[in-house]
């Protein structure tokens with residue numbers, strides 16, 4: 777399972793990279809705004825800064841919602857760095873853009889996916905990644921994880937190569953459940969990765985080992 781971090785915060789990206797388990801970064805317009813990155817040039821520069829920190833894929837989202845606009849923006853984003861993956865929303869023109877980018881060798885991540893049908897369409901259009909937003913489904917009293925299972929089944933039935941990128945991960949148990957269900961990638965906050973290493977018995981055990989060592993030395 778690949779680990780992506782879902783942030784535009786360079787310090788957090790550096791910290792995750794230093795842990796040695798980071799495979800990529802996802803961003804979106806809300807995450808860029810949260811870091812105060814505004815204006816086209818600053819946003820483009822920020823993507824390059826992120827690419828220079830991580831070794832893996834960096835998703836950069838288009839703002840346009842019409843086909844021509846998405847193609848223009850996506851081509852500009854893809855030109856920035858070979859790690860860039862163009863993030864395209866699951867709308868009618870987005871599906872057309874996914875197919876165009878697939879035919880022209882530009883890698884894509886289809887975002888804002890909330891149903892198995894949308895995921896099927898994204899795979900048919902040649903998306904490299906599909907991003908089901910599991911946390912936002914949980915937020916409205918539905919089951920985000922069952923969407924991951926449904927997409928896994930559909931993709932396996934037809935050997936689609938599109939990678940399932942579980943997004944809107946909110947906590948560590950989301951990561952573990954997505955791993956059990958066979959999601960190819962998860963993207964979440966740094967805290968969702970940090971939670972994986974915590975166990976009180978590890979802390980207690982280490983304390984005892986060190987105390988016993990001290991007794992004999």
Ligand code: G3P
Nearest residue numbers: 782802804911912943944
């Ligand atoms: O990757 C998608 C993600 O940024 C959405 O997360 O927490 O805003 O639902 P959230």
